[in-house]
Amino acid sequence: MEEQERIKFQLTGREKSELFGEGIITVFLLLLLNMSCYILLNQWVESNPGLQNGIFLIKMSLAFGPNDVKVWSWSWIAATIMLIIDTVVVYWRLMRRYRQMQLRHIIAELHYISDGHFDHRIPFQLHGQMQRVVNSVNALVDASVQAMDEERRIEKSKDELITNVSHDIRTPLTSIIGYLGLIENKRYQTQADILKYVHVAFLKSKQMKSLVDDLFEYTKVRQTDTPLNIMQIDLGNMLEQLGASFELEAQKKHMTITVHKPETPLMMDADPEKLARVYNNLITNAFKYGTGGHNIYLSAHLVDDNTIETSVANDGEEIPLTAQKRIFDRFYRAEHSRSRETGGTGLGLAITQSIVELHHGTISVTSNKRLTSFVMHFPVHYQQVKD
The missing domain is CATH 1.10.287 (Helix Hairpins)
Known part of the structure; x- marks a missing residue:
């Protein structure tokens, strides 16, 4: 999806008029309020001789400059305070109104998107919290579109x-x-x-x-709560046993299975039955689709104290790049594999990937004219993920 260019938010002519009118009305109301407050305050001061004397003494005690100029007047001070308060109130009212207009534009954009224009995003470049709202809305729309695309993809796969x-x-x-x-x-x-x-x-x-x-x-x-019979196994010995079990079939296919493993035991936590299913699927695939190949390589080694890398590779026909990108997709099956001899449900590699992920591992494929390799990484120690 193409990213839309951000534009500076601009008010319409009507909105500018509304904002200007809001400012005029606010200033007018504040002037009336100021006049009322000034008259009431002045009457209160004039009716209170003690307060007048106190104000006079304060005025006489305040002087500025080398000539002791007395410029203090309570009325001027009151007017200055009122002016500052009025300025803050006008600014607050106008900014509040301006943000309401921004929000109105955002809501209009949301209605436009909800009408089916899912490739559209709110393009405004705002400031502060409003920009966070825009970013959150755009991110929510992106996530919703991705969820709908995923749902359509799942339905298509089904x-x-x-x-x-x-x-x-x-x-x-x-x-x-x-x-x-x-x-x-x-x-x-x-x-x-x-x-x-x-x-x-x-x-x-x-x-x-x-x-x-x-x-x-x-x-x-595919169920995340599928129980695993976790126990400690020697992966190297498992590969040797698998190689021996497929030796007869390899001879019929005129292929050789070679196992590469470390001399020391390669211990890891796994469900041996399900892990064996992973290798069975990959080796069977190598027999089926490794056309022209003569070798299948099973290997495993310790990457670090916490990770084991293992692979099933063959020197047969290269897997096309387009197929590599979808080879683990649910129900995906390359068109050339639909023959009676090799065709299956197209679930073999999907099952393999699911079992690997149940073990908190990863699987990927690389293929070229020399070698096709399915590479897996497993944690040495299996830890149950808690919800």
Whole structure:
């Protein structure tokens, strides 16, 4: 959103007339009040001989200059005090009225924004508290617009989820119904045909279950109050076990898994089951999308006393920059990954990010022609965040 240029606040001709009229009326009323006060005060002094004598003695005792000039007069002093008070009152009344006009302009700007002009901001350059009001209003509008954009993005993501999942569930479901329909209608030749149809229906059912499981897992890990079974683990040993468990699949893909870890135990607080899910997702992704790659690298090391850095990298096909920016978005799935062989719910990396954040960690991706790396940072000691 483009930032609007700040302009100096200016009154309209009508408002200037109102302000001028306010000043004239205030001065007129003050003059009447001053005259009334002066007459009452003068009558009080003249009717009180003792007060007159006191004023005379004070006047005679005050002299200025080398010639002892006596210039003091109670009437002049009273007039001077009244003039000072009048000036303050007029200034206060005019500034109060001026701020009311500023506030009226701010309210008009707010009505303009509320009518749907959400790209508009109050452009006035004011002073003092009124400028703080303008800044607060603009900040509130920015936050509201961002919240609405986020809400629209979430709604769009949900629509995309429904569309993608409906597509991916309908495909195996159609096959299941089709093959079971052949059996139901006795459209088979031999017992082997029945077994073949049942086997295909079974595989498609497993595919549907995988989609449902991903949805269920994503829903669980997105909840901030998801319980974690925190215990102390040796991350280096976990990486070695993961590398060994995926060795057979790596051989089928003609890839090699290499583990880099420190010689000393790399201890940290984590939920081992959920953390293993993170690495499973990332390694599986490397198998699926690391086209042309021959190596997968698992590494972990201690950055400092409080932070561990770990990564899953492969030397396969580079992830486009546009995809890198959205790769952790909810339900995002790059178009080229929608094939039957690799297509899923698009929730794998979203689940991964959610699990990492549950551990108070961060995850990011970098990709170039040489290497694609998913880098994570975890605290060594897990601390429960209190509401």
